Amino acid sequence: MGEAGEKTQELYAIKGVVTKFMRMLFPLEFRIDSVANATPMLPFQYPLVPGEMIYLPEKVEPLGKPGGAYNYYFVTTAHLAARHDFGTFRLKLADLPGFEERAETGVEAIDSFVASFEDPALAGALMRLGEAARIDAELARRYRGLAPRIAQVNEALLESMVPDALSTMLLRGALDLLGGDHEIVPSFARMAATFFAPLRERHADVLTTARQTTSLYRWIEDLIARAREAGQGDPLSGDADRMRNDLISSRMKAAEGPDGSMGEDGEEAEGGGEPDQNLSLETSGQQSKGSKGRALSPEELRKLIEQGAQIRPSQGDGNVDGDGMYLTQLTGKQMSELEQMREQLAEVGSMPGQGRLMLARNRQDSYYAYDEWDYVLGDYRRNWCRLREIPLAGDEGDFYNSTLSRYSELLPIIRRNFQRIRPASYRMVRGLEDGEEIDLDRSIEARVSRRMGEIPDPRVYKARKKEARDVATLFLLDMSASTDEPIHREPRKYNEDDDPDDWMKAWQRRPQASQRPRRIIDVNKEALVIMAQSLEELGDQYAIMGFSGHGRDNVEFYVIKEFDQELSDEVRARVGAVEPKRSTRMGAAIRHVREKFKDVNSRAKHVILLSDGFPQDFDYGHDRRSNAYGIQDTMVALKELELAGVLPFCITVDKTGHDYLRQMCQSSRYLVIEDITSLPRQLPKVYEQVVRW
Numbered sequence: 214m215g216e217a218g219e220k221t222q223e224l225y226a227i228k229g230v231v232t233k234f235m236r237m238l239f240p241l242e243f244r245i246d247s248v249a250n251a252t253p254m255l256p257f258q259y260p261l262v263p264g265e266m267i268y269l270p271e272k273v274e275p276l277g278k279p280g281g282a283y284n285y286y287f288v289t290t291a292h293l294a295a296r297h298d299f300g301t302f303r304l305k306l307a308d309l310p311g312f313e314e315r316a317e318t319g320v321e322a323i324d325s326f327v328a329s330f331e332d333p334a335l336a337g338a339l340m341r342l343g344e345a346a347r348i349d350a351e352l353a354r355r356y357r358g359l360a361p362r363i364a365q366v367n368e369a370l371l372e373s374m375v376p377d378a379l380s381t382m383l384l385r386g387a388l389d390l391l392g393g394d395h396e397i398v399p400s401f402a403r404m405a406a407t408f409f410a411p412l413r414e415r416h417a418d419v420l421t422t423a424r425q426t427t428s429l430y431r432w433i434e435d436l437i438a439r440a441r442e443a444g445q446g447d448p449l450s451g452d453a454d455r456m457r458n459d460l461i462s463s464r465m466k467a468a469e470g471p472d473g474s475m476g477e478d479g480e481e482a483e484g485g486g487e488p489d490q491n492l493s494l495e496t497s498g499q500q501s502k503g504s505k506g507r508a509l510s511p512e513e514l515r516k517l518i519e520q521g522a523q524i525r526p527s528q529g530d531g532n533v534d535g536d537g538m539y540l541t542q543l544t545g546k547q548m549s550e551l552e553q554m555r556e557q558l559a560e561v562g563s564m565p566g567q568g569r570l571m572l573a574r575n576r577q578d579s580y581y582a583y584d585e586w587d588y589v590l591g592d593y594r595r596n597w598c599r600l601r602e603i604p605l606a607g608d609e610g611d612f613y614n615s616t617l618s619r620y621s622e623l624l625p626i627i628r629r630n631f632q633r634i635r636p637a638s639y640r641m642v643r644g645l646e647d648g649e650e651i652d653l654d655r656s657i658e659a660r661v662s663r664r665m666g667e668i669p670d671p672r673v674y675k676a677r678k679k680e681a682r683d684v685a686t687l688f689l690l691d692m693s694a695s696t697d698e699p700i701h702r703e704p705r706k707y708n709e710d711d712d713p714d715d716w717m718k719a720w721q722r723r724p725q726a727s728q729r730p731r732r733i734i735d736v737n738k739e740a741l742v743i744m745a746q747s748l749e750e751l752g753d754q755y756a757i758m759g760f761s762g763h764g765r766d767n768v769e770f771y772v773i774k775e776f777d778q779e780l781s782d783e784v785r786a787r788v789g790a791v792e793p794k795r796s797t798r799m800g801a802a803i804r805h806v807r808e809k810f811k812d813v814n815s816r817a818k819h820v821i822l823l824s825d826g827f828p829q830d831f832d833y834g835h836d837r838r839s840n841a842y843g844i845q846d847t848m849v850a851l852k853e854l855e856l857a858g859v860l861p862f863c864i865t866v867d868k869t870g871h872d873y874l875r876q877m878c879q880s881s882r883y884l885v886i887e888d889i890t891s892l893p894r895q896l897p898k899v900y901e902q903v904v905r906w
Contacts, residue, residue, distance in 0.1 A: 222282035223272045225590060231286050235267075238356065239294045246595045247271040253285055255370050255384065259293060261301060261323055261341060266595045267293045277369025284362045291359060295348050304419045326423055330430060339429050343412055343422040346387045350413035364390065389413065408432065583804045585765070588845035589835060598801040600768040607786025614785075616742040620893060624746060627897045631751045634682075634901060641675055648674030684904055685754040685776060685815035687806055688741055690791065691824035692759040692771065696737065697793035698825075699730035700889060733825050733866060734793050736889050740823070740896040742788060747897060749780050753904075754815055757784075760802035761794030764832050768801040769794060776813055799828035800846035807857050818859040819904050821896075825866050827873045840873065848877045862903045866892065 224247050232245055245267050253273050267290055273282035296302065306315040306322040317325050323340065330336035349367070353360035367388045374381040384390075386406035408429040412422055585597040617624070643652050652675040659669035741757055748755045756776045762768035773787045774780070803820075810818050827840050834842025851861050863874055863883040870885040877883070884899060886892055 221272050221274050222286065224269055224286065225271075227283070227286060228590070231290050234287060235290050235294050238291060239298045241294065241297050243267050243294055244592075244595055245269060245290065246597070253282075253289075253370060255345070255367060255388075258341075259289075261296070261320060261344065277365060277372070281365060281369050285366050288359065288362050288366045291352055291356075292345070292348055292363075295352055296344070299348055299351050300419050301344055301348070302419075304423065308420050309423055332430075332434075335433070336426060336430050339433075340422065340426045342384070342387045343409065343426050343429070344419065346389070346409045347412040347417050347419075347422055349388065350417075354415065404432075405429070581805060581808070583768075583801045585800055586846045586849040588842065597765055598768050598798065599766045600762075600770055600801050600805050602770050602772055605771055605773060605787040605790040607783060608789035610782055610785040610789065612738065612789030613742050616739045617746065619739070620743055623894060624743065627743065627747045628750060630897065630901065631747055634751070642678045643675045644672045645674040645676055646671050648676035650675050682751075682753060683816040684819070685756075685810070685813045685817070686748075686819040686821060686900070686904060687756045687758060687776075687809060688744065689802065689806055689820055689822045690737055690741065690757070690759040690773075691797055691799075691822070691826075692734070692761040692769075692791060692794045693797040693824075693826070694761075694793050694795055695797075696734035696825050697732055699732050700736065732793075733889060734791065736866075736892050737823050738788055738791055740893040743893050744896055744900065745774070745780055745784075745788070754813070756809065757788070758806070758809070759791055760799075760805075761796060762798050762801075762830065763795040764830065765798070765801075768798050770802060770805055776809075796830040796833075797824070797826065797828050797843075798830040798833055799824075799843065800850040803847065803850040803854055803861075807854050807859065810857065810859050817905055820854060820859055820861045821899070821903075822861060822863045823865075823892075824863070826870075827867075844873050844876050851878055851882075860903075860905070862899070864892075864896070864899065 224245070228245055232243075235243060235245075243266070247269060253270055253276060269286060269289060273285050276282045276285055302319045302323075304319065304322040304326070306312045306317040306325055309326065312326070312329075315322075315325065327333050327337040327340055349363050353363055368390055371381060371384060371388075371390060374384070382402035383405050386402045386404075387409045389406070389409075408425055411417060412425055414421075581600045581602075582596040583598045583600060584593040584595050587594050642648075644655065652673055655670065655673040659671075659673050662669040745755070745757065754776050755774070756778075757773040759771040759773060760769060761771075771791070773791065774784045778784060799822075803822075806820055828843035828847045829840055830843065831837065833846075834840075836842075851863075854861050861878065861882060863878060864886060865874060865883070866886050866889040868885065868887050870883070874883040874885070884895075886895055
């Protein structure tokens with residue numbers, strides 16, 4: 214915690230300064246963005262994911278000494294950027310023993326190396342921890358002014374962890390924060406530090422980290438194996454994995470061995486060796502400081518573990534025989550579940566909160582990551598939204614067929630209107646040897662060539678040639694919850710001469726079985742049915758898609774018909790399956806539409822967006838009470854679409870639509886339909902007017 218009076222540091226306030234600072238230190242052009250709901254993390258907790266973006270918490274509470282939160286942003290940014298400059302992603306797998314024939318490099322090499330261990334989660338955590346130690350040491354050497362800030366930030370973050378938990382001691386050893394008096398430092402931490410010492414040498418590289426990871430992994434596995442051996446012949450030995458996880462639990466505290474050491478002079482292997490390890494755990498605290506512990510049987514140990522006892526470390530008497538463990542201090546408090554260091558280390562391979570999803574989404578084939586424009590920052594939030602495509606099951610085509618019946622009189626009229634635009638157009642073709650007109654420019658060029666004694670080009674004519682329509686239009690449907698609103702009908706009117714006492718008329722006016730009223734979404738679907746049926750005859754390419762979602766990490770995109778799909782029974786059924794969902798995050802959906810057009814080769818590309826209100830989502834901007842953020846992001850997304858050669862047109866049935874649509878696009882690019890029931894008749898007219906080819 215920080216000192217009283219210190220304020221929370223927010224990223225947006227110093228983003229520009231931090232960016233300039235980073236670009237002074239490193240040649241690569243990185244961008245900084247925020248991670249919502251994330252808390253400050255130690256360097257090794259950030260996953261080894263290369264990229265142009267550096268993600269940091271939106272705000273940091275007072276941290277340690279004054280200025281700790283401010284320093285956190287500079288230190289963490291430098292550390293993450295240094296991964297590139299200091300070679301984290303330059304690992305060649307073939308340089309490691311046993312991988313000589315492998316060709317992977319960079320992050321693929323790291324992934325393959327970690328996956329080769331029996332416990333990849335633990336190996337990956339140790340690899341990240343080793344790189345954190347190496348990079349922090351190199352930063353401190355190159356930039357002396359950063360050294361005290363690095364130590365201050367790491368120390369402040371470590372204060373929030375269980376002081377003598379095994380995971381905390383491992384971190385202190387890695388980050389060279391054991392303290393001045395090494396005599397009172399638990400021997401586990403001192404021994405762990407020897408593995409990280411080579412990584413702080415001047416010439417250490419990522420290959421050194423990989424080698425030390427192997428050595429440290431073997432040492433920890435050896436500790437776990439010895440714990441399992443202690444339980445042989447007991448039910449505990451049959452649950453070795455549980456014993457293993459308990460031993461390395463982040464809430465358990467490692468014990469020192471005889472004479473305050475982790476064992477006898479362990480023969481050093483590469484990077485610190487694999488010393489002989491005997492464990493002693495203290496029993497309940499009524500013994501004097503100098504009293505000896507007693508050997509605890511495997512059965513007793515098993516019961517203690519099952520009860521969730523919290524175990525504290527202390528000094529053994531040096532007479533550990535390896536068949537038992539010493540307990541001299543126990544707190545009898547129950548814990549719902551012992552947290553495990555292995556799981557803790559593996560878990561931080563992904564950032565907490567929303568950041569965990571954000572950094573993982575680019576690796577998931579079923580998700581798409583999109584930027585979002587933040588008008589407050591005046592910059593994009595890179596890879597801010599996660600969008601996934603969701604299939605629709607269908608309704609057997611009932612809605613589609615009933616709509617055709619409802620509008621059976623309208624369809625022939627639309628068909629005749631579309632016939633007027635169906636005939637092929639004409640375009641002027643130049644450079645012909647025979648044609649309708651002389652091309653003045655080419656005839657002059659031919660005359661000049663003849664005067665110069667050259668053979669003139671005989672292709673001096675031009676003519677109009679027929680050209681078929683080449684149009685592709687995507688209909689994008691807003692499927693937000695508000696489209697579930699019913700369309701209010703006028704109450705039934707009766708003639709003045711209706712006799713209320715006439716039982717026959719009263720019977721005819723009796724209440725009928727209630728039917729679900731038509732909703733906004735139903736009218737939108739009807740309009741799409743009419744357009745689909747009409748465009749099939751016109752021959753234009755078209756696609757139908759919808760969108761909704763709930764939050765930036767759950768933008769939903771529904772594919773009803775792709776451009777290259779026929780209007781099959783399955784597609785007709787999908788139209789009927791469209792139902793209101795949740796929110797309206799338009800920006801991400803529009804950016805995904807742009808991707809849908811990448812493989813479309815039509816000369817004219819259009820998007821017609823059907824909605825019933827302004828863009829909104831529970832986390833769409835800094836202030837939930839304001840729709841300005843969503844409107845600005847959608848405006849930018851529409852401009853991006855137009856720059857990509859796709860012309861958008863927005864249609865809304867919201868009577869107040871002028872208020873926000875005039876901010877999102879030009880007045881010629883939107884239409885407000887006040888009578889929603891007229892949409893099925895209006896949409897074909899809009900299509901005729903706005904679709905240019």
